[in-house]
Amino acid sequence: MSKTAITAEPGVPMIIITREFDAPRDLVFRAHTDPDLLVRWLGPRDLTLTIDQYEVRNGGTWRYVNTDAEGNTYGFHGVFHGDPSPDAIVQTMEFEGAPGHVCLQTVTLAERDGKTLLRAVSAFQSVQDRDAMVASGMERGVHDSHERLAELLARQQAS
């Protein structure tokens, strides 16, 4: 089974994530842009995702909240730069627990032989911001998300 690779070089304020999914890229794109699908895979398995707002267009704003079993909430929000497409979903992201720290995320989807290579680049405003994101347990969230997304894509193609 494909594995998610996460790269975060010392001293460089970026995180690069790659993963191959066994699905056509239109399906992978739809899983990123349809809020009804997004809530089924984004985030760690033990958190519930609630989407407040998800305007998939240039200048569209989005906000979602992760809630854990104790009821603690973790809000995130941002805006889309450009109209999202399988070639690029570009958006800003701010964790509301650390207001004022914004990153820029670009997701690109490349299809080859019916499989899709996802590449997600996050650019931070400082190395400290990037390191704080890594220290927050982001890695577990990404791995869980990608496993859940792979499962969702498999179910969609089986049905």
Next chain:
Amino acid sequence: MSKTAITAEPGVPMIIITREFDAPRDLVFRAHTDPDLLVRWLGPRDLTLTIDQYEVRNGGTWRYVNTDAEGNTYGFHGVFHGDPSPDAIVQTMEFEGAPGHVCLQTVTLAERDGKTLLRAVSAFQSVQDRDAMVASGMERGVHDSHERLAELLARQQAS
């Protein structure tokens, strides 16, 4: 007279610009957010700036075009993340001559003794993108812009 400092470390996809202006920060902020003022200072002296769109609000889109004496045009566009304030103007930026290459800019304004320290951080999606921006002659544009802004602020305070 204050000088603009531009930092672009090798291997790190960022540009950090600082400059002190001899004006209260509200004036400096207004010069950044009022399109009628922006056209009077932003960009190299030998180009004309035309603003198509400038929606200063969370999710607001902006676009402007620089035109040189030969009529060549250089378009830029982006979106604002959050409502701009003197504490932070956060926006994406894409040069239309290199579509798909987006950066995230944060301008913060700190006032001390009636002067304002401007700090502008640009985070790029790759070192190549950052290096291309530096190679494009960005430095001259920043120096010209800041000189022109200093002149505009002086005129506003004299009148």
